[in-house]
Amino acid sequence: MSMTPRPPIPSFIPESAPFTPEQRTWLNGLLAGLFGLQESITPLSTAEAAKLLPGLLEAPAAPADEEDGAPWHDPAMPLPERMKLAEAKPLPRRLMAAMGQQDCGQCGYNCKEYAGALFAKSEKRLNLCVPGGKDTARMLKELYRELDGAPATLPAQAAPTPAKSAPVSPLGRSRDNPVYASFLSRRRLNKPGSEKETWHIDIDLAGTDLDYVVGDSFGMFPANDQDLVAAVLAAIEAPPDFPIAERTLSEVLTDGVSLSPAPDMLFQLISYLTGGERRQTAKRLAAGEDPDGDAATLDVLAALHKFPGVRPDPEAFIEALDPLQPRLYSISSSPKTNPTRISLTVDSVRYEVDKRTRFGVCSTFLGNRIAPGDRISVYVQKAPHFALPDDPAKPIIMIGPGTGIAPFRAFLHERQAVNAPGRNWLFFGHQRSGYDFFYEDELVAMRSSGLLTRLTLAWSRDSDQKIYVQHRMREVGRDFWSWLNDGAHIYVCGDALRMAKDVETALVDIIAEHGGCAPAEAVRFLGELKAKDRYQTDVY
Numbered sequence: 001m002s003m004t005p006r007p008p009i010p011s012f013i014p015e016s017a018p019f020t021p022e023q024r025t026w027l028n029g030l031l032a033g034l035f036g037l038q039e040s041i042t043p044l045s046t047a048e049a050a051k052l053l054p055g056l057l058e059a060p061a062a063p064a065d066e067e068d069g070a071p072w073h074d075p076a077m078p079l080p081e082r083m084k085l086a087e088a089k090p091l092p093r094r095l096m097a098a099m100g101q102q103d104c105g106q107c108g109y110n111c112k113e114y115a116g117a118l119f120a121k122s123e124k125r126l127n128l129c130v131p132g133g134k135d136t137a138r139m140l141k142e143l144y145r146e147l148d149g150a151p152a153t154l155p156a157q158a159a160p161t162p163a164k165s166a167p168v169s170p171l172g173r174s175r176d177n178p179v180y181a182s183f184l185s186r187r188r189l190n191k192p193g194s195e196k197e198t199w200h201i202d203i204d205l206a207g208t209d210l211d212y213v214v215g216d217s218f219g220m221f222p223a224n225d226q227d228l229v230a231a232v233l234a235a236i237e238a239p240p241d242f243p244i245a246e247r248t249l250s251e252v253l254t255d256g257v258s259l260s261p262a263p264d265m266l267f268q269l270i271s272y273l274t275g276g277e278r279r280q281t282a283k284r285l286a287a288g289e290d291p292d293g294d295a296a297t298l299d300v301l302a303a304l305h306k307f308p309g310v311r312p313d314p315e316a317f318i319e320a321l322d323p324l325q326p327r328l329y330s331i332s333s334s335p336k337t338n339p340t341r342i343s344l345t346v347d348s349v350r351y352e353v354d355k356r357t358r359f360g361v362c363s364t365f366l367g368n369r370i371a372p373g374d375r376i377s378v379y380v381q382k383a384p385h386f387a388l389p390d391d392p393a394k395p396i397i398m399i400g401p402g403t404g405i406a407p408f409r410a411f412l413h414e415r416q417a418v419n420a421p422g423r424n425w426l427f428f429g430h431q432r433s434g435y436d437f438f439y440e441d442e443l444v445a446m447r448s449s450g451l452l453t454r455l456t457l458a459w460s461r462d463s464d465q466k467i468y469v470q471h472r473m474r475e476v477g478r479d480f481w482s483w484l485n486d487g488a489h490i491y492v493c494g495d496a497l498r499m500a501k502d503v504e505t506a507l508v509d510i511i512a513e514h515g516g517c518a519p520a521e522a523v524r525f526l527g528e529l530k531a532k533d534r535y536q537t538d539v540y
């Protein structure tokens with residue numbers, strides 16, 4: 001089952017039309033389905049719909065390709081399986097199945113919209129899907145060939161510029177039209193001794209005209225680590241000031257291109273510059289094969305080291321690389337507290353491969369490299385389906401281990417600022433209580449003041465036993481169910497691949513056990529909560 005927030009249902013029915021709100025919602029969903037704008041046309045069963053809208057059910061059925069329910073829309077499903085499920089579907093559906101299925105918005109669309117834009121050729125960039133990575137880019141390239149014999153392009157140039165025919169969005173409201181903001185400060189959220197390095201980041205929005213609401217994400221264009229840039233320059237034996245258009249090679253390597261996974265085109269370029277066995281290896285890597293079992297670990301520098309002595313022309317080298325993509329972070333502050341200061345909660349990604357530490361480009365840019373006063377290119381990414389309930393009296397349950405706490409800090413600050421009477425329950429967890437209790441003072445104070453009605457904690461490395469948020473949810477399943485019955489909205493934020501799936505399973509089990517129903521019914525119930533925006537996720 002998909003766990004990502006759905007895009008908003010557009011409104012086709014005028015407010016003056018003689019329908020109840022439920023009828024209007026259902027009709028809008030139906031029409032969105034018919035027009036191909038929404039995956040699921042309605043949360044209601046046919047019988048329920050018939051009760052609500054007698055006579056309207058004779059409306060023409062949605063086109064077949066929209067009735068498929070997008071069974072591949074699961075971020076944990078491997079690409080070959082997704083493509084198999086979409087095999088007999090029209091091209092836009094197969095394009096969609098090739099995406100990472102997170103609807104994360106990093107490409108500037110959700111998965112279905114990105115597929116639609118490629119199909120309509122209003123978007124030509126095939127390498128925008130961050131969660132899908134190289135596998136998605138390769139599959140899109142293959143599928144794109146079906147489009148009237150259109151040339152498959154993997155544009156290399158790096159810039160936050162829009163595709164030619166894409167409409168330009170308002171300043172600072174999308175990756176295609178960012179603005180500059182100033183970095184203010186960082187503060188480490190873990191205590192010394194933690195295995196994690198997580199930062200509370202503050203950014204000054206003054207003078208940007210940007211506004212946001214809690215639940216939105218913040219996008220930014222990072223810069224590559226200067227040591228890595230220097231190592232790449234050394235590997236290709238090129239001077240940093242080599243001119244590339246109106247910039248220098250060093251500048252383009254800093255903020256223009258991704259130095260992370262080596263793209264197929266780089267191996268293709270290398271294959272032209274080598275011979276014999278090395279050429280065959282490069283060709284196989286360019287075709288997505290893994291001749292030496294190390295393909296997944298080859299970033300640009302490792303790829304150059306694998307073929308020592310290859311000295312590509314700097315211009316051709318840059319053209320063979322992927323553009324440096326922006327990254328998104330859930331906003332962890334409320335504009336009601338301070339409208340011009342935005343906070344983020346960022347985990348520094350670091351891992352070792354072959355004795356070289358690899359650094360996540362944007363998280364370590366924020367965590368280590370940027371200095372107070374530096375300007376960053378940013379934008380606000382709206383999250384219309386990750387928002388507090390309109391009614392401030394509604395109870396909310398927030399499940400956010402690790403950096404998943406970010407939007408919930410924002411929610412709590414907002415509910416505090418507006419004196420919302422609704423109850424608030426937070427499930428937070430991380431590795432160790434003594435080191436990784438982010439915002440401990442704030443949360444404890446909120447608990448004491450009563451703002452936080454309940455705070456349930458899960459520490460995965462305090463004992464031999466892994467305790468995760470979903471274990472705690474099950475322990476208090478009866479109370480969880482009672483909050484749900486009181487109309488609580490449920491929110492999940494954090495890791496998409498493991499946590500969100502396991503939390504969803506726990507939710508289904510709690511509903512089945514305490515609601516006294518079969519698992520299939522519990523799944524349907526959860527689907528209805530999701531359709532009513534009472535179950536919302538922001539996972540990555």
Ligand SMILES: Cc1cc2nc3c(=O)[nH]c(=O)nc-3n(C[C@H](O)[C@H](O)[C@H](O)COP(=O)(O)OP(=O)(O)OC[C@H]3O[C@@H](n4cnc5c(N)ncnc54)[C@H](O)[C@@H]3O)c2cc1C
Nearest residue numbers: 104327328329330345346347351360361362363403406540
């Ligand atoms: C809507 C949304 C909200 C988000 N909110 C937050 C947030 O609040 N806080 C936050 O910290 N992040 C958040 N993220 C994730 C964030 O956008 C970045 O993906 C994250 O910071 C990593 O980016 P990076 O540039 O530092 O790393 P990259 O340079 O992109 O490197 C990350 C990649 O490195 C590889 N990798 C990572 N660890 C390992 C390992 N151990 N072994 C091998 N390979 C590995 C993986 O391929 C991974 O994709 C969010 C993402 C989305 C889409």
Ligand SMILES: NC(=O)c1ccc[n+]([C@@H]2O[C@H](COP(=O)([O-])OP(=O)(O)OC[C@H]3O[C@@H](n4cnc5c(N)ncnc54)[C@H](OP(=O)(O)O)[C@@H]3O)[C@@H](O)[C@H]2O)c1
Nearest residue numbers: 347401402403404429430431460468469495498499502540
């Ligand atoms: N590539 C990946 O597979 C992956 C996975 C998660 C996060 N990330 C990245 O790491 C960064 C954020 O990490 P983070 O700081 O938010 O912490 P995190 O790595 O998501 O960990 C937060 C807590 O969740 C626990 N956890 C692990 N598996 C879980 C599961 N199946 N169900 C519930 N909880 C589980 C962790 O326990 P233990 O670690 O002790 O098991 C830890 O206590 C982001 O950049 C994100 O994209 C990547």
